[in-house]
Amino acid sequence: MASIFFFIIIIIIFSHFSDAQLTCTSQKFTNNKLYNHCNDLPHLNSYLHWSLNPSKTTLSVAFLAPPATAAGWISWAINPTGDGMAGAQALVAFKASNGSMVVKTFNISSYSSIVEGRLAFDVKDKRAEFSGGLMRIFATVELPEKGMTMVNHVWQVGGSVSESGFPAKHGFQPGNLAAKGRLDLLSGQSTGGGIGGGGDSRSKKRNIHGILNGVSWGILFPIGVIVARYLRTFPSADPTWFYVHAFCQVSGYAIGVAGWGTGLKLGVESKGVTYSGHRNIGITLFCLATIQIFALFLRPNKEHKLRFYWNIYHHGIGYAILVLGILNVFKGLDILSPESKWRSAYIIAISALGVIALLLEVITWIVILKRKFASKSTKPYDNKQQPLAP
Ligand SMILES: *[C@@H]1O[C@H](CO)[C@@H](O)[C@H](O)[C@H]1NC(C)=O
Ligand SMILES: *[C@@H]1O[C@H](CO)[C@@H](O)[C@H](O)[C@H]1NC(C)=O
Numbered sequence: 560m561a562s563i564f565f566f567i568i569i570i571i572i573f574s575h576f577s578d579a580q581l582t583c584t585s586q587k588f589t590n591n592k593l594y595n596h597c598n599d600l601p602h603l604n605s606y607l608h609w610s611l612n613p614s615k616t617t618l619s620v621a622f623l624a625p626p627a628t629a630a631g632w633i634s635w636a637i638n639p640t641g642d643g644m645a646g647a648q649a650l651v652a653f654k655a656s657n658g659s660m661v662v663k664t665f666n667i668s669s670y671s672s673i674v675e676g677r678l679a680f681d682v683k684d685k686r687a688e689f690s691g692g693l694m695r696i697f698a699t700v701e702l703p704e705k706g707m708t709m710v711n712h713v714w715q716v717g718g719s720v721s722e723s724g725f726p727a728k729h730g731f732q733p734g735n736l737a738a739k740g741r742l743d744l745l746s747g748q749s750t751g752g753g754i755g756g757g758g759d760s761r762s763k764k765r766n767i768h769g770i771l772n773g774v775s776w777g778i779l780f781p782i783g784v785i786v787a788r789y790l791r792t793f794p795s796a797d798p799t800w801f802y803v804h805a806f807c808q809v810s811g812y813a814i815g816v817a818g819w820g821t822g823l824k825l826g827v828e829s830k831g832v833t834y835s836g837h838r839n840i841g842i843t844l845f846c847l848a849t850i851q852i853f854a855l856f857l858r859p860n861k862e863h864k865l866r867f868y869w870n871i872y873h874h875g876i877g878y879a880i881l882v883l884g885i886l887n888v889f890k891g892l893d894i895l896s897p898e899s900k901w902r903s904a905y906i907i908a909i910s911a912l913g914v915i916a917l918l919l920e921v922i923t924w925i926v927i928l929k930r931k932f933a934s935k936s937t938k939p940y941d942n943k944q945q946p947l948a949p
Pocket of ligand 1: 655656657659661724
């Protein structure tokens with residue numbers, strides 16, 4: 560019962576994250592271009608996707624926003640000298656009178672001086688699209704300074720454009736006024752711009768995937784195996800060990816399936832890049848674990864002659880999951896390459912479990928040997944007492 564509630568909670572958390580906060584990760588582009596980072600900007604329902612080139616000299620961006628009206632404009636700007644509109648070097652997109660989308664560049668040196676023309680940095684390959692209510696600006700910009708990884712950016716939407724192609728003033732709602740921030744091009748973190756700075760949604764999603772799977776396959780499953788293997792040596796732990804074991808494995812399965820779902824979604828989203836080893840192990844794990852859940856319902860009675868084969872099957876698959884689960888956590892850590900403290904934390908946790916298992920193994924053998932010794936002197940050996948037989 561508890562597991563079912565647990566499962567529902569996990570699903571709610573999962574769907575909350577994927578719907579409410581991770582819109583940009585599901586946005587696709589017509590040319591299948593994939594950006595390394597994306598951010599659900601905190602105002603004006605806008606989204607920014609970007610990739611920094613390896614030498615940190617240019618930045619490819621896609622900026623998406625709904626214009627205030629269909630005849631309006633959207634704009635994204637870097638401000639190399641300040642943090643608001645004054646000084647911003649802006650890309651502005653709107654629908655020209657001939658019907659095609661255009662991108663223009665504006666040097667906004669102050670609120671009263673908005674001049675179309677060259678920006679403080681080069682802009683290449685600029686183009687725009689308009690469909691489904693969203694305008695999209697694509698461009699590659701030369702970074703104001705080589706190697707910089709933090710930029711102040713500003714974004715805006717407006718309702719109309721003059722005959723000569725000059726954007727009219729935008730609205731002055733709180734969202735319009737707060738649409739600015741400081742963006743970390745490497746981590747994707749965005750600060751400023753009022754409440755809810757917004758993180759890099761793609762990294763956030765990868766982290767959720769990592770935590771769900773690390774906890775389930777990497778920790779809960781091993782604990783469940785340890786409980787099953789060692790606690791039942793002690794008659795006083797019967798049948799408690801069984802419930803603890805089932806609880807660990809079923810809740811591990813629920814969290815694992817949620818984590819597996821996030822993994823599949825990440826896989827679908829990262830078109831160009833596939834981590835086939837990690838993915839295949841993940842799919843195998845899901846199949847094996849699902850078989851294990853069935854094992855719970857198909858379990859023959861202790862005295863049944865099929866119970867011997869059921870044990871082989873249940874234990875065999877269990878150990879396979881144990882090994883593959885831990886292996887895949889490490890493969891995932893390689894892909895995610897989080898701060899080293901996360902890898903260290905997992906290594907410490909799994910080593911602690913390993914040490915506990917080793918100690919319990921020793922204790923178990925002592926108990927068994929004692930028991931054997933005692934039973935030889937008093938009564939015949941009782942086969943059912945032997946805990947380690949499969
Ligand atoms: C439409 O007008 C813009 C400038 O207003 C121009 O750059 C573009 O080439 C024109 N497109 C067509 C198809 O004429
Ligand atoms: C932008 O405008 C300001 C003020 O007119 C000027 O000083 C600056 O050189 C301009 N920037 C570019 C790149 O033309």
